Amino acid sequence: MLNEGKHFTICIVGGGSRYTPGILRMMVHEMGRFPLDKVILYDCEYERQHRVAGYARILMREYAPKTEIVDTTDPAEAFKGIDFAMMQIRAGRMKMRESDEHIALKHGCIGQETCGAGGFAYGMRSIPAVVKLIHQIRQYSPDAWILNYSNPAAIVAEATKRIFPGDYKVINICDMPVGIMSMYAETLHKKPSELEARYFGLNHFGWFTHVYDKETGHDYLPEIRKIYSNMPEDPDDHGLDHSWAETYRFMNKMIREMPDEYLPNTYLQYYLYPQHMLSTENPNYTRANEVMDGSEKRTFEMIDEVIAAGKLKGTKYELDPSDNKDEHATYIVDLAYALSHNTGDVFLCMTENHGIISNFSEGAMVEVPCHMGVHGPEAINVGEIPTFQKGILENQFAYEKLTVDANLEGSYRKAWQALTLNRLVNDKDTAKALLDDYIVANKGYWPELK
Template identity: 40%
Template sequence: MIITLCGGGSTFTPGIVKSIALRKDELDVDEIRLYDINEERQRKIGVLVDWILHEDLGLDIKLTVTTDKKTAFTDASFVFAQMRVGGYAMREQDEKIPLRHGCVGQETCGCGGLAYGMRTIFPMVELIDDVEKYAKKDYWILNYSNPAAIVSEGCRVLRPNARIINICDMPIAIIDVVCAALDIDKKDVEYDYFGLNHFGWFTSIRHKGEEVLPQLREYIKEHEILLPDSYLKGMGSLMAKKPEEATDEHPEQNRHTKGSWYYVWKGEHEIMECFPEYLPNTYLNYYLQQKEFVEHSNPERTRANEVEETREKNLFDGIDHYEKTGEIDESTFYAGSHGDWIADLAIALKNDTKQRFLVICENKGAIPNMPYDAMVELPAYIGKNGPEVISRDNIPLFQQGLMMQQLNSEKLIVEATIEGSYEKALKAFTLNKTVPSMKVAKEVLDDMIEANKGYWPELK
């Protein structure tokens, strides 16, 4: 059993590898491979991964670190894809260019997400082709590369038969916070959800079969934020505490509860004051409160800068320290539900467990009043043949209207990428709810074209 991590130089790689390793018996894993085009960055991550596997856990899992596609994918059963095309330098542009024009600056939402999507579609297709060529015939690609909605639509159009499952950990992070707020155990929680990626709603959250959404509404109303008090004390830091070091004053932290994320969790209260029926995905704040998010954003220091100055810096400083001294600080790398969830998904596919997960999949009538070919996010039972999506009734007009606007913006940007169409790209930017006018859409798009030279296809 070979598992390859594409984007092996990611700061999330050590935590994901640890999640895989702790499930060695269930996955029956013999070898983990790291594959990246950034050789030096991946080499450093590989040093830490080697320590995790062989020093920390004392396992006999083979580790291969490579920049060669054939070496990376030959006979692999699973490929975990976490590519960031353009790195943090381009993420910074995705966030800062829209803000200069008074639009939301966010890496997966609005103009930034559209730009990131255009950079990622063709590299993802190339990855699929490489895996198809070298991996086992019954391979699975588990893709959590952002922006997942646009990437999944691009894959649907260009590689409809690929064995790929597109996933996102944000709903899991929300459930983690909900469980902390209500002091309930996540393992006893089941939920219903519908939407697009980074654009959806929880319609039910059940703990041991009992509906807890009413209790959650009261909590959010009373606290005027979704975050528990213990999490709020750690908002200034981006680093996670190790579980064994967590205390009431310094809890183990969810990476989505740091720094500028405060306004996102605060927005859960503001949205539910107006629309209390469902619990929104936190990313809906960027679409429903775009004006307010621009007002409290700093165009000179965005989330990309926060992450570079904290999680990125701390991890690589920690690796440098280990290489010099042989001393390791586990708090420098993130390990948590993100990696656990991905590894558990692989277990469900391998062992045909029919465990329930939230996945991004082609609608095919699962939401009756959404297009058949829409890439929607819904619960599904996962077994050896992939997702068995759980269908639902028609969704309300408000949510359906928002989803159709976002869906069509995403479909247009995929068409613009494939066709090299400036007009379709402009339509995608104009249609997006984070953009106030056609004129502003054109200004942002033209700046994005300059910033993305060498990444985007030429638009005519």
């Protein structure tokens, strides 16, 4: 098999992220099939990243002593000679996400980080940051795989497609469908690795059409629909942040009310039930606040405890060999392995629509199942999609395309048009008021709009 026995060097771009410890733990679990010589953490915030690096060094010393950890803010040191760059940046971090949400709610709109006005503001910040990083990576490692899962992924993918045409080693991915598939697998008493999805849409805006058993080919989708349509209300949050627990509970309603043949991505709750979702928002305590007080706080408390103890083994944070439930981390490692070893395994990812969805906009960055190997994603054909899905997808794509136009051209007019088209704004006066407030709040992050 290609690259069998090779040891890889990877760079986690956004090394100070709360997701990094989970990725590192999964890499330790997978050292047998995906061995690493070096893991480089790169971030613009050294102090935050240095805390993560302290945890990483203890983890590797105890579980993978041959793997070197480097943490740096120098692009040359970070990107030279790497095999993979795994990008998980958040331009403006959680404080700007909080700002996005509050501004949207001030104008009576949903401010979620990838949907609605909040997703627009975040996308306008993400494009310049991601593009700059890819240019730097290509300067020092022209042949490295760049796995980008920075949000809002659909907008970022549309921008990178234009700026790096033909660079099939820039791959835009999202772990949300993987998380949903893991939930389906648990419901069916299966392992996620035993299932394979068929799916179409844009990122955070799509539908499952089949959920196949890899061995037998049996389609579990009708059974999943029946189970979730009749599932009783579960008051337990199961360790999730409250908003995520509510999201999974609300999915039961969406499944009951969707056309019989498809299962929705959870994010469709914002687009199909915007009035309900807006009614659940708390302007004094948004999702950003919940993350900062929840998973982010817990992650850095864990990091600090491990550093203080100087070890993981013998503590409550000791690795469990069977603990491989971090879908975010698992997906990234599985994808890197498929690309480096040319397995041809199927993953959901974003790729240009050249007849994949035959009655949808040519060239749009659609999220569909793809075989993954040394030539990058090779999409599985979807064919025609129904009028309802086509209609709202075309509207969403027009919004995303105009957002990228506005960013790359510095166009106030196109930014206003984008927000007006956004399904969670849908009003020209509101769009202008949002845009003007976001311009002030995002000074230094956005290009100047004229």
